[in-house]
Amino acid sequence: MTIDDRYIIFHKPYGVLSQFTQETPEHITLKDYIDVPDVYPVGRLDWDSEGLLLLTNNGQLQHHLSNPRFGHERTYWVQVERIPDLDAINKLQTGVQIQDYRTRPAKVRLLPENPPVGDRHPPIRFRKNVPTAWLEMTLTEGKNRQVRRMTAAVGFPTLRLIRVSIGNLSLNDLSLGQWRDLTPSEVKLLHDALSHKGIRKRLNR
Known part of the structure; x- marks a missing residue:
C-alpha cells in the first residue's frame, strides 16, 4: 500500500456496466458516475445487478480480491x-x-x-x-x-x-449512484483481511 493508492466504494444502480468504456452510445458506464482517473473495478457486477462495487488503482490488490482461490x-x-x-x-x-x-x-x-x-x-x-x-x-x-x-x-x-x-466492506447508508473513498480504518481492515490469507507481503513489495 502506498500514499498514492486509491480505494473507492460505489453503489451501482441497475443498468450500469461495471466498466468505464462505452461499447455502444446507449450504454451507461461507470464514467457517468465516477470522475476519478486510473481506478478499476475489483471483480464485476452484472449490468442488471445493483449494489457494492469496489474500485482501486492497486493492481495487485485488485487481482487478489478478484481471484476465487482466496475465497473472499x-x-x-x-x-x-x-x-x-x-x-x-x-x-x-x-x-x-x-x-x-x-x-x-x-x-x-x-x-x-x-x-x-x-x-x-x-x-x-x-x-x-x-x-x-x-x-x-x-x-x-x-x-x-x-x-x-x-x-x-x-x-x-x-x-x-x-x-x-x-468482506468487511458494506454499503451502509451510501445512496444509490453515489461513491466515496474508503476511510483509513476500512483500508486497514481490507489489508488486514488479505494478511490473514498470507498475501499482504506480496501486495506491499
Whole structure:
C-alpha cells in the first residue's frame, strides 16, 4: 500500500456496466458516475445487478480480491420468484450443479421481512398471484451470473440482485449512484483481511 493508492466504494444502480468504456452510445458506464482517473473495478457486477462495487488503482490488490482461490466473502440480497422451501435453501447451502460446475457451500437464509432497499428503476416484473421472497446469500466465489443460475437451478428465479458487502466492506447508508473513498480504518481492515490469507507481503513489495 502506498500514499498514492486509491480505494473507492460505489453503489451501482441497475443498468450500469461495471466498466468505464462505452461499447455502444446507449450504454451507461461507470464514467457517468465516477470522475476519478486510473481506478478499476475489483471483480464485476452484472449490468442488471445493483449494489457494492469496489474500485482501486492497486493492481495487485485488485487481482487478489478478484481471484476465487482466496475465497473472499460477498453477500447479496436476492429477491426471488415464489418462496423457497427448506429443501431449496439446503441445496443452495451445500452446492448446486450449474452447467458443468458444482458451486461451493454458501451461507443462505430466508429473510423474515423485506430488506431496507428502495424501488428499482425499471421495476422488477411482478406476476399476479405469484409471491416473492428475499434471500441473503454469502458466497466465496463469483462465477459468471452465479447467483442467478443457483436460484434458477433450485426452481426460484432471481428477480432482483443487490450486493451489500465484500468482506468487511458494506454499503451502509451510501445512496444509490453515489461513491466515496474508503476511510483509513476500512483500508486497514481490507489489508488486514488479505494478511490473514498470507498475501499482504506480496501486495506491499
